[in-house]
Amino acid sequence: MASASPVITLRPIGNVTHQQLAQSTVPPVWSALHLYQASLLGTILAITGNILISISLNIQKYTHVRLLCQESLKPYYTSKLWWCGIFLMGLGELGNFAAYGFAPATLVAPLGCVSVIASAAISVVFLKERLRSSDILGGSLTVLGTYLLVTFAINGQQEITAIKIRNYIVSWQFLVYLTLEFLLFCALLYLNKRKGLNHIIILLLMSSLLASLTVISVKAVAGMVTTSIEGQLQFQYPIFYVMVLIMITSCIFQVQFLNQAMRLYNATEVVPINFVLFTTSAIIAGVIFYQEFYGAALLNVFMFLFGCMLSFLGVFLIAKNREKQTAKVPYIDMGIIPKQRKAGKIQPELNNINSYGTVRGEQQNNNSVGENAK
Numbered sequence: 001m002a003s004a005s006p007v008i009t010l011r012p013i014g015n016v017t018h019q020q021l022a023q024s025t026v027p028p029v030w031s032a033l034h035l036y037q038a039s040l041l042g043t044i045l046a047i048t049g050n051i052l053i054s055i056s057l058n059i060q061k062y063t064h065v066r067l068l069c070q071e072s073l074k075p076y077y078t079s080k081l082w083w084c085g086i087f088l089m090g091l092g093e094l095g096n097f098a099a100y101g102f103a104p105a106t107l108v109a110p111l112g113c114v115s116v117i118a119s120a121a122i123s124v125v126f127l128k129e130r131l132r133s134s135d136i137l138g139g140s141l142t143v144l145g146t147y148l149l150v151t152f153a154i155n156g157q158q159e160i161t162a163i164k165i166r167n168y169i170v171s172w173q174f175l176v177y178l179t180l181e182f183l184l185f186c187a188l189l190y191l192n193k194r195k196g197l198n199h200i201i202i203l204l205l206m207s208s209l210l211a212s213l214t215v216i217s218v219k220a221v222a223g224m225v226t227t228s229i230e231g232q233l234q235f236q237y238p239i240f241y242v243m244v245l246i247m248i249t250s251c252i253f254q255v256q257f258l259n260q261a262m263r264l265y266n267a268t269e270v271v272p273i274n275f276v277l278f279t280t281s282a283i284i285a286g287v288i289f290y291q292e293f294y295g296a297a298l299l300n301v302f303m304f305l306f307g308c309m310l311s312f313l314g315v316f317l318i319a320k321n322r323e324k325q326t327a328k329v330p331y332i333d334m335g336i337i338p339k340q341r342k343a344g345k346i347q348p349e350l351n352n353i354n355s356y357g358t359v360r361g362e363q364q365n366n367n368s369v370g371e372n373a374k
Contacts, residue, residue: 042103043150046111049095052088054119059085062127101160101222104292105215106304107153109282110146112275113311117142120318138317141310148307154296160223162237168289169239177288185209200265200273207257208277210250212285217247219290272316279308 063082067074076082099108117139123129158164168174188206191197220243224234234240261270286292293301 038102039104039107039153042099042101042108043111043153045095046099046103046108047114049092049099050112050115051118052092052095054115054122056085056087056089056092057119058122058127059088061123065127097218097222099222100215100219101226104154105219105286105290106283106292107149109215109286110149110279110308110311112279113142113146113315116271116275116315116318134317134320138314138320140314141317142314145307145310145312145314148303148310152300152303152307154292154300154304158290159227160220161227161232162224162234162239165220165224165243166237166239173291174289177284181209181212198260198264200261200269203257203261203264204270204274204277207254207261207274208281210254210257211278212281213246213250214254215282215285216289217243217250219286221247268319272312272319275315276312279312283308 060076060082063079063085064076066081067076067079096108099111120135120139124131124135185206188202188209192202192206221240224240224243228234258270258274261274
């Protein structure tokens with residue numbers, strides 16, 4: 001008499017939904033394992049890319065400092081070290097782009113905090129900048145937040161195809177989101193162009209609204225490229241080229257508003273605020289467009305958002321008053337000058353620290369004062 005064979009029930013692993021397993025042609029355990037490995041690969045690519053970007057920025061900064069110390073000033077683009085930094089930045093951006101093809105957008109975008117903490121550590125070790133207590137506290141909070149992000153990340157990675165992207169675009173959730181975003185962007189643009197309001201929040205909020213479209217299009221393009229490499233070609237669909245066009249256009253205008261904010265405000269103000277707004281817009285875009293929080297446990301969502309908040313706080317502490325701690329070029333205080341309310345400061349030339357007489361920003365005022373004195 002034949003014995004009855006045991007019945008083995010396969011349960012979903014992690015955050016893989018029953019619908020995803022039912023649509024898959026491979027066993028459930030293998031499908032869940034594949035999604036886990038893809039998300040892990042995307043996380044590694046994002047972290048590596050952000051570290052390379054931070055190394056690149058510090059190399060470029062070191063190149064500029066070294067060129068200023070030379071007697072004969074040369075253009076920075078003639079330096080091989082500067083081009084090495086540009087090459088590393090290209091590799092870092094390429095790593096971030098590839099990360100969107102493997103990991104959810106809600107995970108890749110917050111990992112940008114790795115670039116901030118790595119840049120702070122490199123500047124202390126190699127550029128000999130002073131280590132502050134706020135750097136240690138901010139770095140600790142950022143590392144803890146990054147750990148929570150990776151541990152409780154919503155494993156909502158899915159196979160990106162042109163048909164899915166086309167269905168996501170016409171979904172009512174995204175249409176409502178796109179309408180509200182368009183109205184808010186038009187209102188901010190009106191305040192900026194017509195009313196002349198150049199507040200840092202207005203500029204960076206417009207940049208972050210465009211960044212949400214950038215994240216959506218970058219993930220769509222990277223996902224379709226990844227799917228094509230796996231054997232399902234997506235280049236014959238027009239939606240692929242539409243997403244490429246949206247990606248390029250949104251990046252150009254996003255950088256324009258970001259550079260405008262950098263010209264008007266200090267980097268210590270722009271960097272943390274831009275990181276918070278960009279990450280928030282990227283998470284919202286991933287949740288609404290790609291539905292990456294669908295079917296996730298409440299604990300995972302709470303711990304993920306808590307990790308984001310810790311990363312935000314850590315970035316603020318690292319960037320807080322950093323420029324004020326750097327060494328300033330010495331100047332000669334001329335004291336009180338007749339017929340002038342504020343004394344001017346004569347600073348030395350940066351290319352020759354021993355030569356004095358270069359007037360910074362107030363040459364015309366000092367010339368007029370000299371004529372009045374005559």
